[in-house]
Amino acid sequence: MEKVNLKRLAEELNLSTSTVSRALQDSYQIGDETKSRVLQLARKLNYVPNPHASSLGSRRSKMISVVIPEVTDSYFAQAINGIEAVAQERGYHVLIYLTHERQQQEQAILKEFQGGRVDGVIMSVSAETTSATHLQELLTQRVPLILFDRALEHVQTATVLTDDFASSAQATWHLIKRGCSTIIFLSYFRNLSIGQARLAGYRQALQDSGLPFQPELVVDCTHSDEHNFQLTLDVLQKHAHTDGIICTAEGLTLSVYQACHELRRSIPADIKVICFSNSRSAAILNPPLTTVVQPAFETGQAAANLLFKSLKNKSAVSAADSQVLPSKLVVRQSTGG
Amino acid sequence: MEKVNLKRLAEELNLSTSTVSRALQDSYQIGDETKSRVLQLARKLNYVPNPHASSLGSRRSKMISVVIPEVTDSYFAQAINGIEAVAQERGYHVLIYLTHERQQQEQAILKEFQGGRVDGVIMSVSAETTSATHLQELLTQRVPLILFDRALEHVQTATVLTDDFASSAQATWHLIKRGCSTIIFLSYFRNLSIGQARLAGYRQALQDSGLPFQPELVVDCTHSDEHNFQLTLDVLQKHAHTDGIICTAEGLTLSVYQACHELRRSIPADIKVICFSNSRSAAILNPPLTTVVQPAFETGQAAANLLFKSLKNKSAVSAADSQVLPSKLVVRQSTGG
Numbered sequence: 001m002e003k004v005n006l007k008r009l010a011e012e013l014n015l016s017t018s019t020v021s022r023a024l025q026d027s028y029q030i031g032d033e034t035k036s037r038v039l040q041l042a043r044k045l046n047y048v049p050n051p052h053a054s055s056l057g058s059r060r061s062k063m064i065s066v067v068i069p070e071v072t073d074s075y076f077a078q079a080i081n082g083i084e085a086v087a088q089e090r091g092y093h094v095l096i097y098l099t100h101e102r103q104q105q106e107q108a109i110l111k112e113f114q115g116g117r118v119d120g121v122i123m124s125v126s127a128e129t130t131s132a133t134h135l136q137e138l139l140t141q142r143v144p145l146i147l148f149d150r151a152l153e154h155v156q157t158a159t160v161l162t163d164d165f166a167s168s169a170q171a172t173w174h175l176i177k178r179g180c181s182t183i184i185f186l187s188y189f190r191n192l193s194i195g196q197a198r199l200a201g202y203r204q205a206l207q208d209s210g211l212p213f214q215p216e217l218v219v220d221c222t223h224s225d226e227h228n229f230q231l232t233l234d235v236l237q238k239h240a241h242t243d244g245i246i247c248t249a250e251g252l253t254l255s256v257y258q259a260c261h262e263l264r265r266s267i268p269a270d271i272k273v274i275c276f277s278n279s280r281s282a283a284i285l286n287p288p289l290t291t292v293v294q295p296a297f298e299t300g301q302a303a304a305n306l307l308f309k310s311l312k313n314k315s316a317v318s319a320a321d322s323q324v325l326p327s328k329l330v331v332r333q334s335t336g337g
Numbered sequence: 338m339e340k341v342n343l344k345r346l347a348e349e350l351n352l353s354t355s356t357v358s359r360a361l362q363d364s365y366q367i368g369d370e371t372k373s374r375v376l377q378l379a380r381k382l383n384y385v386p387n388p389h390a391s392s393l394g395s396r397r398s399k400m401i402s403v404v405i406p407e408v409t410d411s412y413f414a415q416a417i418n419g420i421e422a423v424a425q426e427r428g429y430h431v432l433i434y435l436t437h438e439r440q441q442q443e444q445a446i447l448k449e450f451q452g453g454r455v456d457g458v459i460m461s462v463s464a465e466t467t468s469a470t471h472l473q474e475l476l477t478q479r480v481p482l483i484l485f486d487r488a489l490e491h492v493q494t495a496t497v498l499t500d501d502f503a504s505s506a507q508a509t510w511h512l513i514k515r516g517c518s519t520i521i522f523l524s525y526f527r528n529l530s531i532g533q534a535r536l537a538g539y540r541q542a543l544q545d546s547g548l549p550f551q552p553e554l555v556v557d558c559t560h561s562d563e564h565n566f567q568l569t570l571d572v573l574q575k576h577a578h579t580d581g582i583i584c585t586a587e588g589l590t591l592s593v594y595q596a597c598h599e600l601r602r603s604i605p606a607d608i609k610v611i612c613f614s615n616s617r618s619a620a621i622l623n624p625p626l627t628t629v630v631q632p633a634f635e636t637g638q639a640a641a642n643l644l645f646k647s648l649k650n651k652s653a654v655s656a657a658d659s660q661v662l663p664s665k666l667v668v669r670q671s672t673g674g
Binding site: 115 | 383385407408409411413414415417418421425430431432433434435437442445446448449451452474478562590591594595616617618620621622623624625
């Protein structure tokens with residue numbers, strides 16, 4: 001098959017390649033009739049622009065990328081849908097990159113973007129990320145960057161977050177009102193501000209209700225199911241009076257249910273469980289799970305809108321545009337219904 | 338900040354830009370000592386290659402893309418992990434594109450790849466895809482393409498599939514042995530060969546066991562939870578003697594559990610349920626769900642290995658390299674334990 005390129009189109013139309021190129025880019029310098037002739041032939045011959053060449057020309061890749069830790073978490077799957085809903089309206093493609101919760105992987109991916117491969121980046125940092133250098137470098141190269149859900153402090157850009165402090169305090173209060181007094185807090189990303197905010201909300205609710213804060217009830221979980229199962233077993237065995245558990249990540253649900261089952265502690269009779277989770281399965285678990293549901297789709301939408309605003313105005317993203325969207329407590333049987 | 342480009346590196350090292358470029362590409366024409374000097378300075382100055390320029394030179398983007406319908410399905414999330422495990426070993430980045438089960442979106446994405454943006458594509462087609470033209474076009478442009486899980490017939494490339502016929506027959510037999518005789522089959526992608534194979538397995542098991550095939554028990558589900566819930570309610574109400582359900586997609590689980598709950602039909606006492614599902618939550622549902630578990634991670638690995646073999650040999654992917662990996666039946670309480 002002969003390659004269909006600008007030269008071929010130009011020859012068939014008896015135009016210069018630069019006229020064809022500008023017509024395809026919808027340049028104001030080219031008349032409507034010519035544009036129409038060029039587009040018709042391009043379509044007929046199934047002309048595909050060389051992405052490298054055309055990006056160099058227009059300096060726009062028409063691609064944005066989303067960098068997230070995992071897709072096994074419903075929150076991120078739903079946030080992607082929110083981002084894509086906005087991007088598709090604007091004719092942009094969305095590339096998704098996974099860090100698998102590793103800072104090193106995150107750094108390698110962001111390095112890729114420095115060369116201008118994408119027009120902008122929407123990102124949620126990995127659980128193990130402690131340094132912001134790779135984010136700073138991207139901003140120095142003027143690649144617009146929006147952080148959502150999991151941000152890093154001291155990065156001068158907009159964030160779209162949930163009310164982590166308030167929703168964690170509300171979850172803790174919910175357990176306290178249901179009679180819990182020894183509440184385990186399964187932490188997932190304590191080095192990040194999201195983890196700190198959720199822990200602070202838990203502490204505040206304990207304090208306001210007159211319950212003591214016991215540091216040994218706070219457990220740092222990891223990315224391994226087996227490890228989290230063992231950690232949960234251990235803390236439940238050490239603290240036999242435990243009557244409540246707060247899981248700060250959806251992925252911890254399985255470990256908690258299995259550990260309670262293993263120790264024959266009934267949910268909710270013996271132990272009440274609440275989980276930050278966007279999983280649709282929450283309603284059909286045994287027992288149905290009380291959840292803190294984050295506005296995942298809306299967060300993705302908001303982050304994408306901020307990014308496109310920056311692209312349209314050709315301006316840097318301002319930290320002043322940051323947003324906080326509220327989560328919702330959905331009460332089910334795991335806390336007594 | 339002064340831009341660090343090949344010219345700047347060349348000047349500082351007193352070398353030609355072409356020598357620097359070839360050193361960075363690890364060319365055999367350049368000695369080790371020179372390579373080492375170039376790499377050291379590039380690292381020190383935080384040199385970032387221009388992706389467009391270097392792709393045009395090396396004709397390799399060092400990126401592969403994965404095109405899948407959804408990430409809310411555990412199967413695809415796990416398959417991505419298998420693909421990434423292989424790609425990372427080879428120093429490749431993985432770009433993930435979602436079609437949201439729409440053929441039009443799938444066509445637009447594949448069009449993007451025709452210009453050489455990625456080195457190869459690993460793909461699972463959308464539930465609504467009926468035409469293979471966009472896949473054929475990609476192959477004509479010599480972009481290596483591997484299909485996994487959901488393939489299209491008559492596309493000349495390698496596929497990595499599961500034993501859909503055998504595992505569906507096994508699931509049906511499992512229900513029959515547990516005493517079921519009126520078994521609803523919730524179909525999801527009947528236009529694709531995967532859907533046809535699963536339906537054929539169901540029919541074969543019915544026939545072998547002497548049960549009649551009743552077309553009205555086969556329900557074509559869609560991508561909408563509400564719609565699937567309504568469809569399931571309807572068929573259960575119309576066929577009051579139903580005592581078994583086979584769901585051919587993980588996303589149908591919620592609708593089935595909720596419809597049975599709504600109609601006060603107990604699982605498994607009244608109706609036994611089995612689902613093609615890779616969800617880790619299956620074990621903690623109420624009741625725990627019997628599943629056909631596909632080898633998702635291994636399928637992703639196998640597909641990636643085939644792609645890299647083709648890239649290494651600079652040869653087209655051969656249909657003869659296709660593989661079929663076995664699924665596994667995991668029996669739990671939803672079919673009687």
